[in-house]
Amino acid sequence: MTAIIQEWHLPPAALTLPRQTVHVWYVSLEQPAPLTHQLEQLLSSDERERAARFHFEHDRRRFIVGHGALRTLLGRYLQVEPTRLEFCYGAYGKPYLAEESTGGALRFNLAHSHELAVYAFTREGEVGIDIEHIHPLADLDHIAARFFSKAESTILLGLPEDQRLMAFFNCWTRKEAYIKARGEGLSHPLDQFQVSLIPGEPTQLLKVEGSPEEVSRWFMTAFVPSSWLCSHLNG
Structure with a gap:
């Protein structure tokens, strides 16, 4: 499941958190x-x-x-x-x-x-969140080759130059949110699962090596406050 937060709201005086809500x-x-x-x-x-x-x-x-x-x-x-x-x-x-x-x-x-x-x-359920400041990366290709799955790296390298930076941070924050939700940190290799990354496409966990049922367990959302990119995952 996917969604994107498009509007922010001031908090109410009394905070309540219904079930099945993040x-x-x-x-x-x-x-x-x-x-x-x-x-x-x-x-x-x-x-x-x-x-x-x-x-x-x-x-x-x-x-x-x-x-x-x-x-x-x-x-x-x-x-x-x-x-x-x-x-x-x-x-x-x-x-x-x-x-x-x-x-x-x-x-x-x-x-x-x-x-x-x-x-x-x-x-x-569990929840994970990540945020990154979007900034130019001289070694973007090297980082992607080291940490992303082969499918993600191939998609990233095939994108037009003006989309690649956003796609990189899409991928990075979604991966971080996933491993943080699972509570595994970098003990779960980042190249062993695949997330969506193309700008404008739905935010999704696409594949987890050895655990196909994982994809249906998680709800992923992306949002952009100012010039940052953030992703969170709830399962």
């Missing part, structure tokens, strides 16, 4: 110092230690805003104080809510690129 948010990580300080107070001691390890101040601030915003959103959905939320992590680093800190089931995923973060939330 909410997607995007947040600017460039926030004024007072708000950044407020968000920092929501972080756990572990998160503050991680923030302190960044070499550059702007990276530290973006981490604080990104994780503080995540806690704020989760707290609103679950009607729980953001500071009470506890996280656990899958074998390959995918974050989950520790059930004892929430009292309700909620799946989420997040990604960031430059000054923008995106979040996906759902009550059913």
Whole structure:
């Protein structure tokens, strides 16, 4: 199944998340110092230690805003104080809510690129999201040959020059969203499954080597906030 988000809406005062629904948010990580300080107070001691390890101040601030915003959103959905939320992590680093800190089931995923973060939330199944800033790549062909499936690389190289950059980022974000939804990270080789990538065509997971049933399990969506490209997957 495919869809594309064509319109963004301001959030309601009270957040509810019906079943069989995915909410997607995007947040600017460039926030004024007072708000950044407020968000920092929501972080756990572990998160503050991680923030302190960044070499550059702007990276530290973006981490604080990104994780503080995540806690704020989760707290609103679950009607729980953001500071009470506890996280656990899958074998390959995918974050989950520790059930004892929430009292309700909620799946989420997040990604960031430059000054923008995106979040996906759902009550059913798994969800993955990725975002990339679209920028010229001198080694686009080399990256595609290394990471994409043979079919994807062939399609990419056969496209007109003015479509190839968008097609590349279509492919990359969709692949990242898929492996993040599965919680496998790069332990799942990127060349072992195929996604759609031609600009203007439906956003789809097309093929998974050795697991043909996977294609029907996932719902994939693409959207473009500003000059970024983002894909999310729910199954």
